Amino acid sequence: MTVVLAIDQGTSGTKAIVADGSGEALTIAEAELRPRYGDGGVVEQDPRQLLESVLDTGRRAVAAAGRPIDVVALANQGETVLAWDPATGTPLSEAIVWQDRRAESVCAGLTEHADRIAARTGLVLDSYFSAPKMAWLRRNVTTEGVVTTVDTWLLHHLTGEFVTDAATASRSLLTDIDTAEWAPDLADLFGLGDERLPRIVASDEIIGTTRAFGGEIPVAGLIVDQQAALLAEGCIDAGAAKCTFGTGAFLLANTGTTAVRSTAGLTSSVAWRAAGGTPYCVDGQVYTAASAIRWIRDLGFIRSAGDLDTVAAKESDGTLCVPALAGLAAPWWRPDATATFTGMTLSTRPEHLVLAVLQGIAAQVATLCELVERDLGAPLTRLRADGGLTRSRTLMQAQADLAQIPVDIYPSAHATPLGAAALARLAMNPGMTLREAVGEWKPAAVYEPRWSAERAEQFRGTWTAVAEATVRKGDLT
Known part of the structure; x- marks a missing residue:
């Protein structure tokens, strides 16, 4: 019975659960976060508060569980970015939240490339995604260190590794949707060609270990929050759809192994890379x-x-x-x-x-x-x-x-961390199927x-x- 500490680091708060092998949440710890909203589309978070909330909720959940943890999983906000020093882990900027609109000028300057970007990435050229905000940070805040999504920074603090998962990377405007790998020509387009980008890993890959929650514990089950919920709700087959009603509302539908180029103004992303497959949504x-x-x-x-x-x-x-x-x-x-x-x-x-x-x-x-x-x-x-x-x-x-x-x-208020926990369970039990890792549920x-x-x-x-x-x-x- 694999016991998972699954942490959901979100926009409005951070939640940590300890889940047993059946997928039941044994203990829960939460911390509220309040982004700073300002004129001109500003939405920021203090990175140190994000890290503190991850460590605090994780430790409280583990203490309440009173049992050894086999693996730590992390679900993340997806498109929130920051600049940081890879040598020390020190933030060099605020975390620019996915809702922040200051990178609109970056997108406006690339309008003539919008069709090309959509064809390569499956996404719409919009400041909602990571690359425009990364470029805005480089132009307006700092050229020092690295600039990545928040998950890479948090995982560096936990494990010392420099990674992101395929689903999160697919939300950046910097990956080829068909291969789910970084596309250097897209990085050049955003003026990010010289950036050091993290290694893209599978969601069920053990990326390293952490001592942040007691003992030397493997870290696996990395995924962007909405795709984690898609998995938890059993949307494993093409055509199954879910909507998460959180800070925003996010509707995702599994499209199987085909990366659909939307003709209806939607976006297409990697759902997860796990169990040897890469389905899309x-x-x-x-x-x-x-x-x-x-x-x-x-x-x-x-x-x-x-x-x-x-x-x-x-x-x-x-x-x-x-x-x-x-x-x-x-x-x-x-x-x-x-x-x-x-x-x-x-x-x-x-x-x-x-x-x-x-x-x-x-x-x-x-x-x-x-x-x-x-x-x-x-x-x-x-x-x-x-x-x-x-x-x-x-x-x-x-x-x-x-x-x-x-x-x-969905019967649990914890779909996102439970989805991440299922992937961590899969990582620790290679013979398990994805459907077995998720389990059954009734509305x-x-x-x-x-x-x-x-x-x-x-x-x-x-x-x-x-x-x-x-x-x-x-x-x-």
Whole structure:
């Protein structure tokens, strides 16, 4: 029975679990993180706080478990980057979070190469991804040390190694999607040709050992957070899809061994490299989900996310919201888009605004479901869902209604670390299959559509028109 310490280092917090051989979380430790938001699209984190949170939560989880740990796994934010000194591990910059928009100028300067970049990487040229932020750091902050995604820095502190996993690397705009290896010509395009890039490893590879959590413990199970959740929810076969409702909302669908070039404005990435295979996934992003809920909480509409179902109106008064508080991703890819409320009257109350935000999140995810179906060439029959916001019955029912498919709620709040734990378990048991490492699960709840197809289509048509108007408004400013 392999006991895994799996750490999920995320945007809003770090979570560590100790999982037994059956995949059950024995103990959990968490630490909240608050990124710094500033004018001009600034979203930063203190790297030292990230490292401290990893060490603190990991040690607390191990202490609570009271049993030896066989392997340590790490899931990471994906596209958050920093500059650091490889000799000492000292940060040379703040961590530039995936939501940060300051690298838009880098992307603007490469517009003529956008089609070439998309064909090679499977991604859209956007500051959401790693390379533009890496280039921005080099131009504006420091030319010293190395510049990498946060996982490489954390793993260096844990093991002394200089690595990243194939799924994380595929989110950079610097890898060839078909080979999942660094592409020197793309690095040159971003002005990063002279950079030292980490070795790309498989998610089930033992990369080294760490003494950070007691004893000499192997480190394996490295993966970007959304793909970790995709695996945990058993989306192993082509066509299976999940959406994580976290800081943002992220919908991923397994496309098998084919790296699909999206014709619908989505992106394509490595799902994981494990068990001798490299499956791919297509994905779409909603930049603000839980961060939009935090925003309405800070405005005083709710006291906490737990109030959503009691505060939200039971029926809409016609108010619609496009919660583009950090821009719009697929299919618009407009980082300059801003949030919009429309349809308000003197009778509109705070509860109507709360419902409008929830329906706005669900409408964006429903749009992504439709786009995924285009790329898959087949309809989605179900949507698996995880993340803190799945606790909101109002949001999940809106999701089923607007997407017009059942929504299965993953029974654990820890999909991301459990996915990383499954990969670590695979690394320690070479004869195990991926499906055996993941195990079976049953939904904690299932939300069936209550709206008619006609009502859903009408709502989404009106909401999409508002979203398009938001984008056009950006064109005029």
